[in-house]
Amino acid sequence: MTPEILAMQAFNGLSLFTILVLMALGLAIVFGLMGVINMAHGELMAMGAYTTYATSLLFEKLMPGLMPVYFLVGILLAFAVTFAFGFALERGLIRFLYHRPLDTMLATWGLSLILQQAFRHIFGPKEVGVPTVSWLQGAWSPAFLPDAQFPLSRIFIVMLALLVSFGVYMLLFRTRWGLKIRAVTQNRAMSGAAGINTERVDAFTFALGCGLAGIAGSSFTMLASTGPVTGQQYVVDTFIVVVFGGVESLLGTILSAAIIGQLQSTFEYLMTGSMAKASILLLVIVALYFRPNGLFASKVRR
């Protein structure tokens, strides 16, 4: 293996890690902190991707000169749209289903089918082409390794994941809202008694998780397809990362993404893609057999 390939492989691991982090952060909040198994999480990512697509169409038509910045606007819009949708979803559906995990699964799975069909009706059954902005096309070749290519789109995703993780951390641990969220998820009754409006916190937290899914979906338009079933491609990996890391711990989610990302890119280099995937799943099963609450489950009294 040449040093170039080695460097690119290491970068792939890092890239996959950040992709998984972006995918899983939203779910870690919705599923991990709130305990809602949202099967439509993938479709929310697809919604983010489609919002980006719609933004690109809008820019192309109204202000083609500003095309280079459409992507940044697209990401923000994707967050806004999925946040709003998540808020409405929590108020209209999810809040009636707390403490009924099986019903939640069924309801959100139904929602995912409805959303898929809605995408099909609005945007057509075919994948749509989301243009990659010019400044993120191509690759960066460092002077000391001229034969190695690091795709700019992946570098961007690495930065975005860092930014989003930092943002989530600040929000949860450095603001009053974060304090309320943590209080409610730890002990709802006591928080209510202490004067926190738990319903509003629930809606906000859920919407935040959905908004993060939107950001993820939006940035993945650079790497993968945008179509009605796009969400299905993401949702399994997302759940694996969250469950493997330990459902209640955000840090666990990030570490689990790091482990799975590195392992997967290494395995994919050593064997065929299908075998790599199967091996990862096998490892996850074995790990969960010995640590049923995930690798980094926080020790709490039940």
Next chain:
Amino acid sequence: MKLNRRQFIKSTAAATAATALQGFPFIRSAAAADTVKVGILHSLTGTVAIAEASVVDAEKLAIEEINAAGGVMGRKIELITEDGASDWPTFAEKARKLLERDKVATIFGCYTSASRKAVLPVMERYKGLLYYPTYYEGLEMSPNIMYTAQEGTQSAIASLDWLYKNRGKTFYLIGSDYIWPRTMNKIANLHLKKIGAKVVGESYYPLGSIEFASEINKIKAAKPDVIWSTVVGGSNVAFYKQMQAAGISSKNQALCAMAVSEEEASGIGAENLEGFMSCMGYFQSVKNPANAKFVKAFKAKYGANRVIGDTMECGYISVYLWKMAAEKAGSFDVPKVVAASSDLAMDAPEGKIKFHGNNHHLWKHARIGTFRKDGQIDMIYESPLIEPNPFPKI
């Protein structure tokens, strides 16, 4: 609603009578005298709907044209469309419904091999007839199915021979992980060995995979002259976008895609495909009067921005091949239509083609072309008519 006993008896009796009436044979044949029923059975919903919906468009266009020209043997085609919903048991169930209840003369349908395999026993049991319009792996020949697209060897061997002669001696095989790519690569491995080429890598990814970065590094390390890709569906978008981003383009790498037609180009982004090769039986850019007419009629009906891919053309000619066979046989009877199909020739949009004497497949051209910036394909090679060989001995 509240029903008393008399009303209940009355309404039940009326319903029974209505059902019985429908069942009377003379009423049926009276309605059927000036029409002939055919079925279309594709996925209109679910994952495969992406590809199948446009095949339905092409088949409907052919039916409309035939009806406008007076129908088949003076009988207008009455179309019954069923949705297979990307679910194989549903395909089998709907096929049974079309044959048993609707008594259709033929069905145009199926896209994936899995759906065809599910429908096959139903076709054989109820003595139906299916026209199958998708290029597939071969290794099948049902007396009740007519295969109107390329079987595996027709595209694989022609493309490999041409690539070996014109693009290089080492090949990297990559595909999605299911029966079609696996069989195609089996054929490829054997054939490449026979002609003296070398396979420097072979890899499979689950359907819907979106992460190809490590594979791209493997390709870079293996430095093949040609990448021969049987990746299908949404994975293609990820594959080409990520290759482009990692610095692999047609400028420094020859690649031939076996499952990317003009139709998929817009989703992948034509800029990511530009210069790469595609091997198909038909390109929209094929030049002959039949194709010019077909493309014009299709765009007039469905809009100028629609593009036409191989499977759509195969769906379109399926309807005409059935019409010609029925007229030659003078009957809609399945065994007679099948017998009349033997050596049946047609001036199709893809050129002059004809059915094989006895194996239910078509003699077809294989074509290789390069993608343009607008997603259309410029043809660079056209094979002579290739004999279908669904059970190859390589």
